Amino acid sequence: MQFDTPATSNPIDQLKVVGKPIHRIDGELKTTGRAMYAYEWYDPAVRYAYGYPVGAAIAKGHVIFIDSAAAKTAPGVLGVVTTLDVGDLEKGKLNTAKLFGGSEIQHYHQAIAVVVAETFEQACAAAALIKVEYAAEKGAFDLRAEMTHARTPDPSTEPDSSAGDFQAAFDTAAVTLDAEYSTPDQSHSMMEPHASIAAWDGDKVTVWTSSQMIDWWRTDLATTLGIDKEHVHLMSPFIGGGFGGKLFLRADAVLAALAAKAIGRPVKVALPRPMIPNNTTHRPATIQRIRIGAEHDGKITAIAHESWSGDLPGGGPETAVMQTRLLYAGENRMTAMKLATLDLPEGNAMRAPGEAPGLMALEIAIDEMSEKLGIDPIEFRIKNDTQVDPENPERPFSHRDLVGCLTLGAEKFGWAERARPGARRQGNWLVGIGVAAAFRNNLVMPSGARVKLDRDGVVTVETDMTDIGTGSYTIIAQTAAEMMGVGMDKVAVQLGDSRFPVSAGSGGQFGANSATSGVYAACVKLREAVSSKLGFNSADVVFENGDVRSGNRIVPLAEAAGEDGLVGEDTMEWGDLTKTHQQSTFGAHFVEVGVDIATGETRIRRMLAVCAAGRILNPITARSQVIGAMTMGAGGALSEELAVDTRHGFFVNHDLAGYEVPVHADIPHQEVIFMDETDPYSSPMKAKGVGELGLCGVSAAIANAIYNATGVRVRHYPITLDKLIGDLPDVA
């Protein structure tokens, strides 16, 4: 099905099931420990062997020699596969750094060997016996030091944009801001480590793994192994979080497949937690410069956003300027990105890539500018709202209600009670509130599904879509139930299997809208098959209560399916509506913090997000996406930072003790409000993404609340107490 004109009315609009607060259909499996993740697949007839990976201890250079003699004779060891043994392997198309194979080391903890043994303990102990000789080379690891060497990245990343004459307008603006901000490298730190089990059957391999994107992994694993894609079967029905860290093929799958081949038995490999931050990908650090010029009435006349980031050769920039092209009006504008070559681990997508760090800076700048203008920051944002793409004013937003989010949030949060910076004190606590806009584009991806109707009237959806905690199982079941006119108890959903039609996968907040649209398309096909079999005119057919009805004929779906059942399969493809109309999601984050006047410790007291993201398919799972993102944003504001060792080129705090993500005690009760809206330009579902929107702007709202509490402006994340304490008032 091609979606190329805005949606009119369709069966989803009945909203008998879609849009309802239905609890996760996988909830009982997850809360009882029965949901099986990659490392847990178990067949009593199979003797699994354990692979333990070894990572490079240099950041750049070559492996000269690997002495695995001691490891090979250690108790229980079945084999050792080294990067020198296998030689150069073709890199997956979507990976920047190679995962395994050959002598070249591109980053610290790059996989260089896997030791396979009968037990985990034996493999782990033997891996420690591997001795490696390296020829280390000098690398570049310090973004700030490399800024002057940074270059304009590939044109496909749209590194430069402009409209009007920024410089002239900025030079003549009545009020200006010119400030630098920085965001650190961040780690996805999903709870389930990357893990795979590989089992060969002749020249075919089945891999149980933890992947957000089944087809991307399947394609790149086939490339790396040098085998036909049809010979790779991938399974990933449950994924213990991803946040972008499981978008692209990872070393555990390659190591498991090669090790299983080498020893002739199924092998399971998990990346040890301390290996994950340096072996896999991370959100790259940025240095950003923002300039804003405005008239005294608060109208922005000039806005510029520049960003510097680094990556390995062949990598891309963190696109931190992108939202600034669309979020606020202003006739004269420019953005620019510069990319430095860094020999740190591969930088790549982490939840809301671009917008998350971009808004961390931009939404502080907007707060600063409103203060310079003496205008309330909400009023300043509303004054500079735009209903069209500011660079191409003939191109409207499909639907944009940023103003509604800000005004409703202000009312619900009690924004009117905001005091001057540093003016509100409760005991030892300096108390303040802050706001930031949330913005993230709505992306769509082709998505396929197969829907089967059986003789019991059960509707089964099969798609390679993944559920990384987002609620895919549930919203897909709701979509199928709505389309086929059955209850949720008559729907089964099977996900994450490469034998199923290729879906959008989970990423870029495109999963929910795209994948349910694919299920919609397949259900349309199945409805046609039912009508056709019964000789009904499909134009006036109604599917409800488990029956199909045309005029005064009513047939139960089970009967319509017959002994052989019926199948509908289709892929949703997308026309030009994303080009003719800018499709984005909007929100407003409100935060109250207390900052201890003596220690500079920040505690978050209240959080509210108001989101405008089209139709909300399930308010329970959508809300959870948003509160989870708000939590991640709290980490980004206050504690998360991969510390770079700029001498040896690696992230020092590479585990969950050193890399501090928020814990229970850091997070207060969180409120989320969804604007009641639909976006017919987006899809037949009229929904948009929400999982990344929830993260966009949160950290800046916290930063602005800290400023409001203390009067201390911090522009470099994370806002740890050492950055505040010197400027806090004397303890009275």
Add this chain to the structure above:
Amino acid sequence: MPTPIQLELSRRKLLVSSAATVAVAGAAKDVRAADIRGKALQNTTAVALEVNGETQHLVLDNRTTLLDALREHLHLTGTKKGCDHGQCGACTVIVDGRRINSCLSLAVMHEGSKIQTIEGLGQPGNLHPMQAAFVKHDGFQCGYCTPGQICSSVAVLEEIKANIPSHVTANLTEQAAITSAEIRERMSGNICRCGAYSNIIDAIIEIAGVPA
């Protein structure tokens, strides 16, 4: 400042000394562990664990954690390995009534221990009230930290009832109260990167039967 002797401490010495520690801590019932002293080093040990009410006899590599004994030997994979270093809490199980990180405990230390895992708390169709509350309040997303969160939740309420103080307990001379601040503090060893904390607290508060 470590001395060279400490640095040269061999694995053999470590195992012997840890066995001795077990003997002291476990008193009389750990006779088998104590017997290792002074004899040839054994790489494996027979151990009997009572898991979810059933006695399980295992012969394990001495290095096997309780977590791996559950996951890789008993195939009770509801208990999760998130970090294997005691940093995340995904491996939380209840041992003799107290929650522990099972990744930080060797299985051979638990001869005769009563171990309750997520599988023992409740099953699909027969959920423990805490499991049902997590479903109702959507106290999870990816589900990977969830068994640890639930085991911790159940044990936390017992710890408060038993008047075991926490960092935020204001008055040590009074009975500890079940408050959201107490629960947040005590649950802070269980990381949820999906960020379901707000919902998890709602679930626990409901089971605790107190107003938030």
